[in-house]
Amino acid sequence: MIKRIRSDQLLPGMYIHDLNCGWMDHPFAFNSFKVNDEKIIAKIIATGIRELYIDSQKGLDVDDAQTHDEFHADMHQQITTLAEKHEIKTLPPTQLKEEVVQARVVHSEAHNVVHHLMSDIRMGKQIELAKLSPVVENITDSIFRNKDAFISLSRIKQKDEYTFQHSVSVCALLVAFSRAMGYEKNVVMEAGIGGLLHDAGKMKVPDYILNKPGPLTDAEFLEMKSHAALGRELLEQIPGMPETAIMITGQHHERYDGTGYPGKIQKDGISQFGQLAAIADVYDALTSDRVYHKGMEPTAALKKLFEWGKFHFNAELVEHFICLIGIYPVGTLVKLESGVLAVVVNPGNESLLRPTVRTVFDIKQELYVTPQEIDLAKKLDSIVQYESPRNWGIDPFKYL
Ligand SMILES: [Fe+2]
Incomplete structure (x- = not known):
């Protein structure tokens, strides 16, 4: 049986089913393994892992621990309650369909700029803020018109371009997040610059470590x-670089419980932008395919953030983020009560649990259907669960 325990309950002889630390490039060879000695337990705790999953059939048990299924039923209930109490206040001024066309142009422009920027940093050239600002302004404008267009597009990534595409995604998420937190446009744009540059310090890390397909050694980690810290130093040298962007770059790996790096800063010792950046960074990393793991579906990633919110993030900000992105974000493939697969095309005017969807495939009849838009707020159908597009061979982005 899979059980969830605190890492300080670990003993040699237990079998770890899931280290529960998908947010980082961790220094462990595997995610599942038998615990042979105290040394590995100390390493797990030092990495900042607070809770993990064991398999009681493959090793020692902890009697009173919650099972994986119990925990997930509980989490599902908590997220559903959160979604039900969240009121949707503003509707986007532009329809998703219209904005997707513009967002595609802005996205590819942003990708090119970041690509050049990162190569410049690698070659030791200074970052030119004047080249970045127009791109961030375009992204901000797109998100102000309809946040879901750019955010859903930035989920599409090519594996070998991860760092560039991740930078663009984190920029978009931070723009949307800081806007939702009520910041003025000029501050929102500063957060966007921070998003684009948050991993700039990686250009000073050797390529073989950055793209290593296997686990990192302790020294490489x-x-x-x-x-x-390298990114922060880089940004501090740029005349006119906003403090917001410097905070985001230097603090995006700090964790609310003080288990992060480089400063091991705790709670509100981390600036609010550092806290927002940590959430946006982890969400994008979890939903992206990497050399060593397949990306999670957004709904699953949001549940992970909710789970980790207890220790690693500011739980209140995680709730804001979940409500911003939606329980079933635009582009999510879902199974409806009627047995039809559909793609979420609008977050819904009334409830995060009842978005507007476009039908794709009838599971019982094993037939593609003529796409039809259904507003689930009218309660003629409802979502049973999210589905993996990979398992069904469906590209949801074709249906946006
Ligand atoms: Fe990072």
């Missing part, structure tokens, strides 16, 4: 972690 340390070098990888140095990117946050």
Whole structure:
């Protein structure tokens, strides 16, 4: 049986089913393994892992621990309650369909700029703020018109371009997040610059570590972690670089419980932008395909953030983020009560649990259907669960 325990309950002889630390480039060879000695337990705790999953059939048990299924039923209930109490206040001024066309142009422009910027940093050239600002302004304008267009597009990534595409995604998420937190446009744009540059320090980390397909050695892990402080130093040298962007770059790996790096800063010792950046960074990392793991579906990633909110993030900000992105974000493939697969095309005017969807495939009849838009707020159908597009061979982005 899979059980969830605190890492200080670990004993040699237990079998770890899931380290529960998908947010980082961790220094462990596997995510599942038998615990042979106290040394590995100390390493797990030092990494900042607070809770993890064990398999009681493959090793020692902890009697009173919650099972994986009990925990997930509980989490599902908490997220549903959160979604039900969240009121949707403002509707976007532009329809998703219209904005997707513009967002595609802005996205590819942003990708090119970041690509050049990162190569410049690698070659030791200074960052030119004047080249970045127009791109961030375009992203901000797109998000102000309809946040879901750019955010859903930035989920599409090519594996070998991860750092560039991740930078663009984190920029978009931070723009949307800081706007939702009520900041003025000029501050929102400063957060966007921070998003684009948050991993700039990685350009000072050797390529073989950055793209290593296997686990990092302890020394390599340390070098990888140095990117946050290196990035901060890089940004501090740029005339006119906003403090917001410097905070985001230097603090995006700090964790609310003080288990992060480089400063091991705790709680509100981390600036609010550092706290927002940590959430946006982890969400994008979890939903992206990496050399060593397949990306999670957004709904699953949001549940992970909610789970980790207890220790690693500011739980209140995680709730804001979940409500911003939606329980079933635009582009999510879902199974409806009627047995039809559909893609979420609008977050819904009334409830995060009842978005507007476009039908794709009838499961019982095994037939593609003529796409039809259904507003689930009218309660003619409802979502049973999210589905993996990979498992069904469906590209949801074709249906936006
Ligand atoms: Fe980072």
